[in-house]
Amino acid sequence: MTRETNLQVLLRNRPEGAPQPGDFSVVETVRPEPAEGEVLIRHLFLSLDPYMRGRMSAAKSYSAPVELGEVMEGKCVGEVIASRHPDFTVGDKVLNGFGWQRFSSIRGEKLIKLEEDGALPLSAYLGVLGMPGLTAWVGLEDIGKPKAGETVVVSAASGAVGQVVGQIAKQRGCKVIGIAGGPEKCRFVTEQLGFDACLDHRGDLPAQLDAACPEGIDVYWENVGGAVQAAVFPRLRDFGRMVMCGMIAQYNEAPGADASAAPSGPNLGPVVRKRLHIQGFIVSDSGWSRYENFRSEVQAWMKAGKLNWREDVVTGLENAPTAFIGLLQGKNFGKLVIKI
Numbered sequence: 001m002t003r004e005t006n007l008q009v010l011l012r013n014r015p016e017g018a019p020q021p022g023d024f025s026v027v028e029t030v031r032p033e034p035a036e037g038e039v040l041i042r043h044l045f046l047s048l049d050p051y052m053r054g055r056m057s058a059a060k061s062y063s064a065p066v067e068l069g070e071v072m073e074g075k076c077v078g079e080v081i082a083s084r085h086p087d088f089t090v091g092d093k094v095l096n097g098f099g100w101q102r103f104s105s106i107r108g109e110k111l112i113k114l115e116e117d118g119a120l121p122l123s124a125y126l127g128v129l130g131m132p133g134l135t136a137w138v139g140l141e142d143i144g145k146p147k148a149g150e151t152v153v154v155s156a157a158s159g160a161v162g163q164v165v166g167q168i169a170k171q172r173g174c175k176v177i178g179i180a181g182g183p184e185k186c187r188f189v190t191e192q193l194g195f196d197a198c199l200d201h202r203g204d205l206p207a208q209l210d211a212a213c214p215e216g217i218d219v220y221w222e223n224v225g226g227a228v229q230a231a232v233f234p235r236l237r238d239f240g241r242m243v244m245c246g247m248i249a250q251y252n253e254a255p256g257a258d259a260s261a262a263p264s265g266p267n268l269g270p271v272v273r274k275r276l277h278i279q280g281f282i283v284s285d286s287g288w289s290r291y292e293n294f295r296s297e298v299q300a301w302m303k304a305g306k307l308n309w310r311e312d313v314v315t316g317l318e319n320a321p322t323a324f325i326g327l328l329q330g331k332n333f334g335k336l337v338i339k340i
Helices: 122-126 131-144 162-171 183-191 205-212 226-235 270-274 287-303 317-328
Strands: 005-011 024-030 038-047 075-083 093-097 103-107 151-154 175-180 197-200 217-222 236-244 277-280 311-315 335-339
Touching (some): 038 093, 093 122, 131 162, 131 217, 131 236, 162 217, 162 287, 175 205, 217 226, 311 317
Antiparallel strands (some): 005 024, 038 075, 038 103, 038 335
């Protein structure tokens, strides 16, 4: 019997500005075999996330870039099909970063074993129960520190991280205002996720914020940057917290681009007067050491019907480049996942 090949998506070029289909290569290679201490994994679902745009660049960042000709980075849920590690057996479902490919052989200590109970789809471990959900939980707990009665504003509210941020804040007793693009996403945020309101950033966002948050904003979860950030920042209250998670509006700016051509950022003078706390964070710094605590709390909410989520599932690994390009343009609706 002919052994299955390993379909892979490689980084072909480092894009200048927005990625293009030609920046990727789709190839078939020999399927790997596990060495001692490794397990062979058949990938079932691949997560596509905005941070991957940074991995395509050679610019200095908090993590090393993907090298040209190498498999694109990404977290996956997979099934063990061969094991040379005592803690894993054939059929186990696992989570971690296996890349944009069909198979991978990984050391057992790098894997998170998933406990299937049939109540939740495996793809949820790439979104609400995976890195995006953990990001929301850690950022709110450590930086946002929402208190009952406070007003929390979440940009990209219908996205993988934003939809979890807002629902956690609601569980903490906050008034939650989302910002999203278009009436369909805004309806989803209020009707399905339970936010108190959702503002369409394509309209007059400053006026909408004044109407929705007449007393100002206590916590702002930043996923977007650009014009959205400029509208929210002046409305932060004294002792407000700004959780800097992402700046997707600026991810396609070419390294070394003329800064004078970029939109100006907010005047930071009010940081002192209002005693604001602004902090960026990377979930990999310490978040995964708290994964079991996070999963226990959020999984309980999900099973009790207190936390909803939406996925945008694209079938076929070969379609990952096009789907990723669309993600950076805001074309996805919910957590973007590739079904392999």
